[in-house]
Amino acid sequence: xxxxxxxxxxxxxxxxxxxxxxxxxxxxxxxxxxxxxxxxxxxxxxxxxxxxxxxxxxxxxxxxxxxxxxxxxxxxxxxxxxxxxxxxxxxxxxxxxxxxxxxxxxxxxxxxxxxxxxxxxxxxxxxxxxxxxxxxxxxxxxxxxxxxxxxxxxxxxxxxxxxxxxxxxxxxxxxxxxxxxxxxxxxxxxxxxxxxxxxxxxxxxxxxxxxxxxxxxxxxxxxxxxxxxxxxxxxxxxxxxxxxxxxxxxxxxxxxxxxxxxxxxxxxxxxxxxxxxxxxxxxxxxxxxxxxxxxxxxxxxxxxxxxxxxxxxxxxxxxxxxxxxxxxxxxxxxxxxxxxxxxxxxxxxxxxxxxxxxxxxxxxxxxxxxxxxxxxxxxxxxxxxxxxxxxxxxxxxxxxxxxxxxxxxxxxxxxxxxxxxxxxxxxxxxxxxxxxxxxxxxxxxxxxxxxxxxxxxxxxxxxxxxxxxxxxxxxxxxxxxxxxxxxxxxxxxxxxxxxxxxxxxxxxxxxxxxxxxxxxxxxxxxxxxxxxxxxxxxxxxxxxxxxxxxxxxxxxxxxxxxxxxxxxxxxxxxxxxxxxxxxxxxxxxxxxxxxxxxxxxxxxxxxxxxxxxxxxxxxxxxxxxxxxxxx
Numbered sequence: 001x002x003x004x005x006x007x008x009x010x011x012x013x014x015x016x017x018x019x020x021x022x023x024x025x026x027x028x029x030x031x032x033x034x035x036x037x038x039x040x041x042x043x044x045x046x047x048x049x050x051x052x053x054x055x056x057x058x059x060x061x062x063x064x065x066x067x068x069x070x071x072x073x074x075x076x077x078x079x080x081x082x083x084x085x086x087x088x089x090x091x092x093x094x095x096x097x098x099x100x101x102x103x104x105x106x107x108x109x110x111x112x113x114x115x116x117x118x119x120x121x122x123x124x125x126x127x128x129x130x131x132x133x134x135x136x137x138x139x140x141x142x143x144x145x146x147x148x149x150x151x152x153x154x155x156x157x158x159x160x161x162x163x164x165x166x167x168x169x170x171x172x173x174x175x176x177x178x179x180x181x182x183x184x185x186x187x188x189x190x191x192x193x194x195x196x197x198x199x200x201x202x203x204x205x206x207x208x209x210x211x212x213x214x215x216x217x218x219x220x221x222x223x224x225x226x227x228x229x230x231x232x233x234x235x236x237x238x239x240x241x242x243x244x245x246x247x248x249x250x251x252x253x254x255x256x257x258x259x260x261x262x263x264x265x266x267x268x269x270x271x272x273x274x275x276x277x278x279x280x281x282x283x284x285x286x287x288x289x290x291x292x293x294x295x296x297x298x299x300x301x302x303x304x305x306x307x308x309x310x311x312x313x314x315x316x317x318x319x320x321x322x323x324x325x326x327x328x329x330x331x332x333x334x335x336x337x338x339x340x341x342x343x344x345x346x347x348x349x350x351x352x353x354x355x356x357x358x359x360x361x362x363x364x365x366x367x368x369x370x371x372x373x374x375x376x377x378x379x380x381x382x383x384x385x386x387x388x389x390x391x392x393x394x395x396x397x398x399x400x401x402x403x404x405x406x407x408x409x410x411x412x413x414x415x416x417x418x419x420x421x422x423x424x425x426x427x428x429x430x431x432x433x434x435x436x437x438x439x440x441x442x443x444x445x446x447x448x449x450x451x452x453x454x455x456x457x458x459x460x461x462x463x464x465x466x467x468x469x470x471x472x473x474x475x476x477x478x479x480x481x482x483x484x485x486x487x488x489x490x491x492x493x494x495x496x497x498x499x500x501x502x503x504x505x506x507x508x509x510x511x512x513x514x515x516x517x518x519x520x521x522x523x524x525x526x527x528x529x530x531x532x533x534x535x536x537x538x539x540x541x542x543x544x545x546x547x548x549x550x551x552x553x554x555x556x557x558x559x560x561x562x563x564x565x566x567x568x569x570x571x572x573x574x575x576x577x578x579x580x581x582x583x584x585x586x587x588x589x590x591x592x593x594x595x596x597x598x599x600x601x602x603x604x605x606x607x608x609x610x611x612x613x614x615x616x617x618x619x620x621x622x623x624x625x626x627x628x629x630x631x
Contacts, residue, residue, distance in 0.1 A: 045185060070150045095150050102355050117159060119447050126458065163193060164188075201225075202228075254385045261391070264373045265431060272434060273442050276446045326393060332375065339368035369399065475587060505521065546569045
C-alpha cells in the first residue's frame with residue numbers, strides 16, 4: 001500500500017501510469033467518429049429533402065385534382081378554387097363525402113393520419129424513438145388531398161410536414177442508426193417539406209429547433225439546415241420563384257405606428273389563446289358524441305359545408321385569401337367573413353379529427369384580425385402612420401406565434417414568405433407581445449395540448465446542459481492511496497483497519513511497476529464472499545476506461561452509464577498518469593451545487609451601501625473645505 005508522496009516497501013511508484021495497450025480516453029476516438037456520422041446523416045438528410053420536394057409538388061397536384069373533380073367536374077391538375085363552384089346547396093355534401101373517405105382511411109389504414117401533423121411528429125420523437133409507421137408516408141398526403149380537395153379549410157403545409165417526417169423516420173428505421181439520428185432525419189424530412197411548400201428555409205430551421213428537435217447542436221442543426229436548403233431549392237425548381245405571399249412594398253414604420261402594432265400584437269395574443277381553447281373545446285365535444293370516431297370527419301365536413309355555402313372563400317387551402325388580405329384592398333365585409341367564418345369552419349374540421357394543417361388557417365384568421373384591428377387603429381389614430389398591409393402581416397405572424405409559441409419561426413416566416421424586411425420591427429414587437437400574453441394565459445399550445453392530454457410533456461426551455469459546461473477537473477478527487485495488485489485481501493483489510501484515514505469509497509490498484517490495473521470499490525474489497533488469501537487484482541472485474549481533466553462531466557456520465565460503473569480514473573492528457581478519480585456522487589454534488597447557484601437570489605450591488613458611501617464621502621469633503629476656509 002502506498003500513500004501519496006511515499007513509497008511502499010515493495011517499491012510501488014507514486015505516479016501510476018497506463019499500459020500502452022490500455023483503453024484510450026473517450027474523446028480520442030469519439031470526435032472523429034462523430035464527424036463521420038454527421039457527414040453520413042447530412043447526406044441522408046439531403047437525399048430525403050430532395051425526395052420530399054418532389055412529394056410536395058405531387059401533394060399540390062393531388063389537392064388541385066381533388067378540387068377540380070369535387071367542385072368543377074374536371075380531371076385537371078391546374079390550380080382552382082372551390083369558391084367558384086356552382087353547386088348551390090349541394091356544396092354542403094362535398095365536404096361530408098370527403099370526411100367519410102378520410103374516416104374510412106383512418107379506420108382501415110392508420111388512425112395516425114388524423115390531425116395536423118406537427119403534434120403527432122412531436123409525440124413520436126418524445127415517446128417512440130422517432131418511429132413513425134411507413135404507411136403514413138403514403139396515407140397522409142392522400143387523405144390530406146381528399147380532405148382539402150373536398151373543401152377542408154386547411155393548408156398543404158401540415159400534411160407535407162407529417163409526410164416528410166414519416167419518410168425521414170422510415171429511412172431511419174431501414175438503416176442501422178441510433179434513435180437520436182433518426183430524430184434528426186425525421187425533423188429534416190418534416191422541415192424540408194415546409195421549405196419546399198413555402199420556400200422559407202430559415203423559418204423551417206427555426207421550426208425544427210422550436211417544435212421538433214428541442215435542442216441546438218451541430219449534430220442536429222447541420223443536417224436539418226442542409227435539408228431545408230435542399231427543400232427551398234426544390235421550391236424554386238417545382239414552383240414559382242419569389243415570395244409565396246407577395247404584398248406591396250412597405251416602409252419602415254415610425255415610433256407611433258410601432259406602438260400601435262405592439263398593441264395589435266397584444267390583442268392577437270389574447271385571440272390566439274381563445275382560439276386554442278375553442279378548438280380543443282370542440283374536440284372534447286366530438287369525444288362525447290355517441291358515434292364511432294370514424295364518422296367524426298363527416299360530421300365536421302357537414303359544418304364545413306354549411307359555412308362554405310354562406311362563405312365560399314372559407315373552402316379549401318385559401319392561400320389566395322392570405323395574399324388578398326396582405327394587399328390591404330379587401331372590403332370590411334369580406335375580412336370579417338374570413339376572420340369569423342374561416343375560424344368556425346377550421347375549428348370544427350380540426351376538432352373532428354380529419355386530416356389537415358394549422359398554419360394556413362392561423363395565417364388567414366390572424367391576417368384578417370390584424371387587418372380589422374388596423375382599420376380600427378387608422379380610424380382612431382389617423383396620423384399614427386398605420387398601414388393595413390403591415391397590420392395584416394403582423395396579425396398573421398402574431399397569431400401563429402401566440403398559438404404555437406414558435407416565436408422565431410413566426411417572425412422569420414413572415415419575412416421570408418412576403419419579402420418585406422422593412423416590417424421586421426413591427427413583427428418583433430407584435431410577435432413578442434402575442435407570445436408574452438399566450439405564455440401567461442395557456443399552459444400548453446395548439447401544438448402541444450393534444451399530446452399533453454395523453455401524458456406527453458414537451459420541453460419548455462432549451463437551457464444549456466450543466467454537465468456539459470463543467471469539466472472533470474472541477475470535481476476531481478485526487479487518489480491519496482494506491483493499492484498494490486499483489487497484496488492479498490487480508491493484507492489490505494488489515495492495513496485499512498490500522499489506517500482509518502486511508503479508508504475511501506474507491507481505491508486505485510497498480511502493479512509494482514506502476515502500471516494501472518483498475519479500481520476497486522470499498523464494498524467489494526470488504527465483501528465476505530472473497531477468499532482472504534487471494535490478491536486484490538482478482539477482484540478487478542474490468543479495466544475501466546478513463547477520462548481527462550479537460551473532459552466534460554457529461555462525457556463522464558455517459559461513460560459511467562455505458563460501462564455500468566460509479567467511478568472513473570482521471571489521467572493527465574500528456575503523460576497518461578492517473579491523477580485522481582471522479583465518482584457519480586461527485587458529479588451529482590457538482591450538479592446540485594450549480595443548480596443552487598443558478599437559483600440563488602442575491603444582491604451584488606447594494607444601493608443602500610453605495611448611498612451611504614457617497615454621503616460619507618460628501619461629508620468628508622465638506623469637513624475638508626471648512627478646515628481650509630478656517631485656515
